[in-house]
Amino acid sequence: MTTVPTPLDLGYSFCPNDTFIFYALSHGKVAAPAPVREVLEDVQTLNDWAEQGRLPITKISYRAYFGVMDDYVALRSGGALGRGVGPLVVARQALGDLNGKTVLSPGALTTAELLLKIVYPEVNVLRVRYDEVMPAVERGELGGVRVDAGLIIHESRFTYPQHGLTKLLDLGAWWEGETGLPLPLGAILVRRDLPRQMQWALNESVRASLEYAYAHPQEPKAYIREHALEMADEVMQAHIDLYVNGFSLDVGEEGTRAVQELHRRAVAVGAVKASDLPLFVERA
DSSP: OOOOOSSEEEEEOSSHHHHHHHHHHHTTOSOOSSOEEEEEOOHHHHHHHHHHTOOSEEEEEHHHHHHSTTTEEEOSSSOEEESSOOOEEEESSOOSOOTTSEEEESOTTSHHHHHHHHHOTTOEEEEOOGGGHHHHHHHTEETTEEOOEEEEOTTHHHHGGGGTOEEEEEHHHHHHHHHSSOEEEEEEEEETTSOHHHHHHHHHHHHHHHHHHHHSTTTTHHHHHHHSTTOOHHHHHHHHHHHOSHHHHOOHHHHHHHHHHHHHHHHHTTSSOOOOSOSBOOOO
16 A cells, blocks of 8 residues: 655745645645645756656646656646747747757756747757746857757746847747647646545645635735745736636646647657556546
């Protein structure tokens, strides 16, 4: 029988959408099947940790999830899917075909890089932490290597004009045009070896945490601000408004189809292996 760790370490990012969703759960405002302890890290670190099976519950990009499906299953609540939420490709000036160009990426396991490579299979990628992309593109170089463009995520979507950059491509708009589906960005995973009753109970706790934040919108603000670094208040709120939506409460049938399609395309380009395991937790 699987031993359930206590407390359960819950990994999520410093981004306002995550701190908004998980405030109530991490502060004991809603019921949980076991005590929960917050572990805040950037998403790329959480992606890497998931490959090691380090945390029992963790935020992760959907691209990274497809590589750890043997060990983890996604909750139906708490994730980031939507329309108009996609990563952007930005540059100092307009460019043509990006194949053969050098583009900075926020990580090999991000949904953003997967989409970039689907659209431009021959692009050259250099990887840095997501908040280092725009400054390097603005300079036009990274460590002496010429940089043509950058792939931006999170709050960078709102601030790239401040760096004198122009949008080349909205990969979310491309995805929606191709599939008619919302774009899956991030998921909340639990280990598959946890009891199914606990998996579902954690799903319900995450949903309750988001419902608490909606019902008490002022209460989480200090916690969100604490982790939002130098982000302006209006950017912080725009981030929440964009990435937290009905799909965050429950992925639903349309969201499920979107994740299935992204997984199919990731398998088709050889990014991940095929799997017959269920993508989402099921009611016990």
